[in-house]
Amino acid sequence: MDGFDKNFRRCHYVRYVDDFIIGFIGPRNEAQQIFDSVKNKLKELKFDINQEKSKIYHSNDRNIKYLGVFLRYFKHHQVKFRKDGNLVDEVTKQVSHLQAQAINTVHFRAPIVLMLTKLVNKGLAKRRKDGTVRATAYLKYCMLEDEKIVSRYSAIIRGVLNYYSCINRRSDLWKVFAILRKSCALTLGHKHKMNSAARVYAKFGPNLTIRNLGKEAVSLFYPKSLKTRIDFKIRKGSELYPAMLDIEIDKIPGSTKTNLKTAKICEFEGCDATEHLEAHHINPMSNIVRRSDLSTFEKHLIRRKRKVVMLCKKHHNLLHRKRILKSDK
Numbered sequence: 001m002d003g004f005d006k007n008f009r010r011c012h013y014v015r016y017v018d019d020f021i022i023g024f025i026g027p028r029n030e031a032q033q034i035f036d037s038v039k040n041k042l043k044e045l046k047f048d049i050n051q052e053k054s055k056i057y058h059s060n061d062r063n064i065k066y067l068g069v070f071l072r073y074f075k076h077h078q079v080k081f082r083k084d085g086n087l088v089d090e091v092t093k094q095v096s097h098l099q100a101q102a103i104n105t106v107h108f109r110a111p112i113v114l115m116l117t118k119l120v121n122k123g124l125a126k127r128r129k130d131g132t133v134r135a136t137a138y139l140k141y142c143m144l145e146d147e148k149i150v151s152r153y154s155a156i157i158r159g160v161l162n163y164y165s166c167i168n169r170r171s172d173l174w175k176v177f178a179i180l181r182k183s184c185a186l187t188l189g190h191k192h193k194m195n196s197a198a199r200v201y202a203k204f205g206p207n208l209t210i211r212n213l214g215k216e217a218v219s220l221f222y223p224k225s226l227k228t229r230i231d232f233k234i235r236k237g238s239e240l241y242p243a244m245l246d247i248e249i250d251k252i253p254g255s256t257k258t259n260l261k262t263a264k265i266c267e268f269e270g271c272d273a274t275e276h277l278e279a280h281h282i283n284p285m286s287n288i289v290r291r292s293d294l295s296t297f298e299k300h301l302i303r304r305k306r307k308v309v310m311l312c313k314k315h316h317n318l319l320h321r322k323r324i325l326k327s328d329k
Contacts, residue, residue: 008026009024009026009030010023010024011023011024011026011034016067019053021066022034028056031056032056035054035056039054059073060073065111068163069108069110070108070110070111071106071107072106072108072109073106073107108166109169109172110167110172112173116175119133119180119183123136123138124138124179124180124183133179134179135178135179135180135182135186135197136183136186137183137186137190138183138187141187142190146191146210146212149184149187150208150210150219151218153180153181153183153184154219154221157177157181157221157222160173160176160177161173161177170227171227173226177222177223181222184220185200185201185204185208205219207219207220207222208220263277263310264277264310265277266310266311266315267309267310267311268312268315271312271315273312276312276313277310277313278310278311278313279308280308280311280319281307
């Protein structure tokens with residue numbers, strides 16, 4: 001477990017259908033031995049090997065791609081500086097600005113250049129002479145109804161967003177979604193003999209809403225935000241040791257998820273249970289909600305200041321069933 005040990009080795013294997021990747025921490029010559037062993041074994045099993053994808057990469061390489069996602073590690077022993085080209089103060093220009101970056105976790109990035117190239121190959125976009133990509137009408141959809149055109153483009157955008165929900169810096173996807181949105185507008189414009197996307201937006205609105213009599217309105221699905229949201233889940237049975245990082249992991253008082261224990265023993269008279277304690281609120285929520293003389297803010301304050309007592313599971317259940325007596329134990 002000592003990463004600084006010269007004999008430290010670690011190997012991790014991930015597979016999805018017929019694509020797999022092996023992560024190895026150790027010398028390159030041993031990585032080559034693993035590569036040759038896997039390659040020979042696959043030949044014995046009469047499996048075809050993709051020579052273009054089969055390769056040994058270093059963790060710092062920028063072209064590691066697995067299942068359509070780039071895997072990138074950043075060097076943590078080098079200092080990286082920002083490029084501030086908009087500073088006008090001569091004194092400020094002489095000060096180096098450090099750029100913060102993650103040092104221990106792998107980053108998942110969407111292959112935007114490859115995605116734009118795929119849109120060009122599919123006919124949803126065209127490439128200009130300067131190398132940039134612009135949207136174009138998709139003529140294969142022009143014979144469809146307006147609702148189906150918008151629905152199909154919505155399905156494409158929703159599929160891309162769901163597939164790349166795990167990546168870092170999801171804002172990179174705006175380039176792809178902007179082209180798909182304009183391509184949808186140009187497709188509707190080609191069908192209705194409109195020579196610009198601006199006229200299409202003026203007629204159908206910025207969300208390309210199609211309204212027909214007797215039918216439900218259909219709008220183009222377009223995300224309002226692309227903030228990066230990655231949930232790091234912990235396996236059951238694992239424990240956190242905040243003392244290692246000198247971090248206190250406490251829930252915010254007053255939160256709906258707070259489970260603050262007012263006592264380490266059941267507070268029912270005569271009960272000394274210490275396990276499976278549950279929090280019981282003295283004032284029911286229904287009594288607070290029904291009060292019409294209180295404002296929403298006042299109800300919120302009372303809700304946060306409700307008295308909590310700790311009861312064992314037995315007495316807590318009996319209390320909710322209205323069967324509890326002082327002599328019960």
